[in-house]
Amino acid sequence: MSPPTPSSSNPTTGGFSVPQPGASLLLSFSFRPSPYSQPAPFFILGSGPLAAQRAFAAIEANASVVILGKGNLENVCEELRWRVNHGQVSWVDLDQFSDITHDTELVNPDLVDTFALDKYFSGLPPSVSPKFLCITDTLLSTTTRRSRASALSIHTLCHSRNINVNTTDYPDLCDFSFATTYRFPDLPVISGGSSSAHLPTNGGALQIAITTNGQGCRLAGRIKREIVTRLPRDVGKAVGNVGKMRALAKERDRDAKQMFPSIFGFSGPSTTEDPEELDPCADTDTAPTPNSPIPQRPGRTVFIQENGFSPDGETTADRTRRRMKWVAQISEYWPLEKLAAMTEKDMKGYLEDEGAETETKAEVDPSVTPIETRSSCMATTKSELPPFSVPLPPQTSIHSIFPSPPNTIKPGQILLIGSGPGHPSLLTIAAHRALTELADIVLADKLVPAAVLALIPSRVEVVIAKKFPGNADRAQQEMMERALREARKGRCVVRLKQGDPAIYGRFGEEVLYFRNPPPRSPSTTTPAVDHPPLPPTLVIPGVSSALAAPTMFDIPCTQRGASTSFLITTPVGKGGKMLDMPKYERSRTVVVLMGVARLRSVVKTLIGSGKDADYPPYVPIAIIERASMPDQRVVESTLEDIEHAMESAEVGAQRPPGMMVIGWSVSALWGDGNVDVLSEGDDGEGETSGKCASEGTGILREASKTIEAEFREKNEQEMKQSEGTKIGNSEDVRRVRNWLGDGVRWRVREGLASTWDLFNIDSE
Known part of the structure; x- marks a missing residue:
């Protein structure tokens, strides 16, 4: 992948992108009449x-x-x-x-x-x-x-x-x-009710438009056909389903408001506002990210109290905003095929306030026959038998002359798997076999890309976690309970996580939960049932995004002459609490996961008030998005300019999932290389020089102290020359200027090299 031309090389542009004339402003017009005016013909x-x-x-x-x-x-x-x-x-x-x-x-x-x-x-x-x-x-x-x-x-x-x-x-x-356009068909939502009958059956909400800006109308038609054939056939239905889901997200609160007009209100400037208007960025392309942090919901609610508040303290407007954000998350992360297959019942379930599912009656009442608990929407297992169809042993008396039949329920198994950074070829062989051959059900986190989920055979049920803003803890509990229930039915459960499950993947919580499960689910009040112990959870490591994502853009976490160590951290603690960030060390690369949505607070914390332990504002930073996927992108800048870069027209909206890489390794391999950041005696591998190493640890220690003292003195002198500001180190400023370009404040690189097509894996 060749590096793109920098945004600008002229200092008079202020570092912002230079507009390139010749494009068309693509607008979409609707002539629907409004209550206020009639559109002109x-x-x-x-x-x-x-x-x-x-x-x-x-x-x-x-x-x-x-x-x-x-x-x-x-x-x-x-x-x-x-x-x-x-x-x-x-x-x-x-x-x-x-x-x-x-x-x-x-x-x-x-x-x-x-x-x-x-x-x-x-x-x-x-x-x-x-x-x-x-x-x-x-x-x-x-x-x-x-x-x-x-x-x-x-x-x-x-x-x-x-x-x-x-x-x-x-x-x-x-x-x-x-423009040359194509309108995808939008079939009705599968539902027994009449609420979906109004949806069109031929022309749908999704349209694409191609323009060559007057350079080739015939070619535009061909490009349109190429795009259409590469998208799923039912992508139009996916758009229609999302539209229906947005309506359902507001429907319950609107109905409740009609039931209690005197006591039911929305927080905001007007009680007559549409709930969607209360959060205009809930499901549009104007929001910088659909991952805007919101407080975690502490409790569960199943009804609306007449005072306008739910038992967990949410107002009706807050709950509507949350649901709209969930719709935005589903639109952002879930595979198009899954969106197209949603029924109205599915949609209501995804938007339900209750976080965890209840145990089925068969699990707590052995007298219920399997046919009474069979779910019609579940996929079949590899033996082509639906779940719940395993015969339960009959109840026998200890005084019976007939021996008790053996327990025919096979032991279940839970596999905790890392899916790697995104590209299916970066799955381990073990993970690929588990997904394609062993799994009866896959419980996937929302960040697992569609390309990986596409490898799962159609006979295997796939459930995606509802880890939406404010609902992460509930969704985590729900997935652990579901995994345990399915394994107790004798199924092979694959718990699929992005990257490596041990790197901020709640790996420990799940292992401990499966090792020592509670006697009964907290979501039910039915008596506890004794279950045979499950085999130990098998953890299959994955390629961590923390290491793979920088590598995809030739950014090393460690590099001789630029970085001798790296640290992986996150600003997000339990319950969304903001955590402290590590102090500045010139020779260290810091990889920040799950922090792009909190970019402003992270940068403010790092730069601080200009103390020695704070980061200089000119330190390089890279924000990497959707690494190893076809639309991967990196935005490279400095700490003082990265916010402006992410808000610029060139960058536009964020593309989750994203991560930050901070330190001099970000610029180390650009162009002819920039690997002279560290002192000459430090080779980045724990040795100062062959001579020092041969003369013993005492001399080595003294040499290190001397080099460190000289380096500190040099930096102090340069800081004083710049009137004590962090803009100070003239040599570092020169490095940044050579890296980005004179007068350029950020650079955007995107796209996956075509060579990666050699490693594509065909799905079933």
């Missing part, structure tokens, strides 16, 4: 097949379409004539507004339609004042093509009336253009 000049295409696109956008032509409907193409006759579009004959027989000045035929349009527009009421006009009869391939002089005259008229114009095959006479 969409006007189309022309009556051929292209006009029919433009009309159809406008109709699908809920626009009121007006076709402007000449003569009667016999001169109109068949499709437009049908739509006019069936009331889908309106027809205006411009000949009715032409007056050339009484005005000798209108001898130029190129001005006839201009004056007719001017007269027609002048007679329109303000409520239907035109905003868009599409001229379609300038198509190059037609024999009756409108002249350029006529098109230019109409374009000038429209500009005088603030009307945006699109002129076919005349790019210089276009204020807007039409």
